[in-house]
Amino acid sequence: xxxxxxxxxxxxxxxxxxxxxxxxxxxxxxxxxxxxxxxxxxxxxxxxxxxxxxxxxxxxxxxxxxxxxxxxxxxxxxxxxxxxxxxxxxxxxxxxxxxxxxxxxxxxxxxxxxxxxxxxxxxxxxxxxxxxxxxxxxx
Numbered sequence: 001x002x003x004x005x006x007x008x009x010x011x012x013x014x015x016x017x018x019x020x021x022x023x024x025x026x027x028x029x030x031x032x033x034x035x036x037x038x039x040x041x042x043x044x045x046x047x048x049x050x051x052x053x054x055x056x057x058x059x060x061x062x063x064x065x066x067x068x069x070x071x072x073x074x075x076x077x078x079x080x081x082x083x084x085x086x087x088x089x090x091x092x093x094x095x096x097x098x099x100x101x102x103x104x105x106x107x108x109x110x111x112x113x114x115x116x117x118x119x120x121x122x123x124x125x126x127x128x129x130x131x132x133x134x135x136x137x138x139x
Contacts, residue, residue, distance in 0.1 A: 034130035045072030058117030
């Protein structure tokens with residue numbers, strides 16, 4: 001019974017496309033903790049691989065009253081070569097904020113999406129809200 005009272009406070013609704021659904025977790029975690037949270041539930045951190053998905057997620061962040069949230073991208077393996085959480089490289093789409101990524105501290109290996117939809121490289125140890133992505137089950 002407690003779960004039903006807890007979920008509305010932690011999850012900010014759900015957004016979906018034909019193939020995936022997304023939810024923002026309003027519980028601050030660092031990048032690795034956020035990634036594990038999503039994976040433990042059968043998903044991953046959100047990976048906006050096209051403009052439509054990016055716009056959907058940006059609107060979700062904004063309408064949830066947030067300024068930023070972790071998404072599933074990082075350059076932990078090789079500095080300056082960002083990959084998605086599924087290890088696929090960024091290819092035909094990106095939406096970096098002007099001047100980003102710039103890794104000003106030498107430790108900005110993770111990516112947050114701003115409410116504008118722009119991406120910013122961020123330190124992985126900061127604790128912020130995050131977006132999980134799940135594939136819909138095929139019938």
